[in-house]
Amino acid sequence: MSAVARAHPTLAAFTLAYLAGFVSVGVGIHSDLAVPYLVVVSVMIVVVARLEERFRLGPGVLWALSVWGLAHMAGGIIPLSGGRILYNASLVPHLVRYDQAVHAFGFGYSALACGRVLRTWLPVDPATPGPAVLAALAGMGVGAINEVVEFLSTLVLAETHVGGFENTGWDLVFNMFGATVAAAWLVRSWSPPARQSTGVTPPSRLIGVAQGTRCETGAVPQL
Numbered sequence: 001m002s003a004v005a006r007a008h009p010t011l012a013a014f015t016l017a018y019l020a021g022f023v024s025v026g027v028g029i030h031s032d033l034a035v036p037y038l039v040v041v042s043v044m045i046v047v048v049a050r051l052e053e054r055f056r057l058g059p060g061v062l063w064a065l066s067v068w069g070l071a072h073m074a075g076g077i078i079p080l081s082g083g084r085i086l087y088n089a090s091l092v093p094h095l096v097r098y099d100q101a102v103h104a105f106g107f108g109y110s111a112l113a114c115g116r117v118l119r120t121w122l123p124v125d126p127a128t129p130g131p132a133v134l135a136a137l138a139g140m141g142v143g144a145i146n147e148v149v150e151f152l153s154t155l156v157l158a159e160t161h162v163g164g165f166e167n168t169g170w171d172l173v174f175n176m177f178g179a180t181v182a183a184a185w186l187v188r189s190w191s192p193p194a195r196q197s198t199g200v201t202p203p204s205r206l207i208g209v210a211q212g213t214r215c216e217t218g219a220v221p222q223l
Contacts, residue, residue: 001049008062015045015066022073029079032157037076040149041069048113055117061109068106075102076161085161099167100174103143108178111139115186129187136176136183143175 005012019038026034048065051057057065075087075098089098115135122131150162 001046001053004049004052004062008059011059011062011066015069018070018073022070022077026077029077031077031079032159033076033085033161036153036157037073041073044069051113051117055120057113057116061113061116064109065106065113068102068109071102071105075099087161099163100170103171103174104178104181106178107139107143107146107175108182110142111135111179111182112186114138114142115182129183132183132186135186136179139179139182140172140175143172143179147171 019041023034023038025031026037044065048057048062052062076085078086080086080089087097087099087102090096091098091101112135115132118131118135118138122134147168150168154162
């Protein structure tokens with residue numbers, strides 16, 4: 001994780017600044033969600049940093065995921081009138097809430113991150129829909145894990161502003177929307193990674209070694 005911070009010092013400073021800022025605000029207004037949200041975003045940061053070290057997600061994806069963390073912290077901590085929080089705000093009346101926009105953005109970029117990982121293991125060129133669909137499904141899977149975390153939080157916290165069944169359903173819909181947009185982008189941009197940049201050898205790359213000669217998939221080694 002420290003290697004990622006050294007490679008992206010501005011991003012690291014930005015992320016630490018908003019974490020410290022929102023936690024300070026949350027403590028100042030006695031928000032019960034400040035610490036839980038800090039824990040969730042911190043875990044996300046650790047996971048993303050590990051993926052960056054291994055698979056090179058790229059600065060664009062890293063910045064987007066960091067902005068997602070900021071939006072998540074803001075949504076859970078910034079208070080609104082009537083005992084609501086920013087996550088309850090409506091961006092487009094009767095159509096899109098802040099919560100739903102954050103879901104579409106965040107899990108769309110989660111799908112892109114999953115695509116970067118899959119690109120290492122499935123170096124398909126030219127692009128085919130298959131890997132992009134897998135990335136979208138993986139992104140939606142991350143979104144489903146988020147819904148599980150939200151459900152568990154309702155069991156231990158007095159007030160979470162999570163909402164009921166309808167809220168969960170719309171969250172999943174917007175997760176799917178974001179992941180689908182990401183998949184469409186992946187189909188257009190898919191390219192095999194430079195093998196030396198990841199340090200990971202995909203399982204489809206080699207099927208054996210014979211007398212020091214690497215055997216490519218489908219090839220017969222010369223003995």
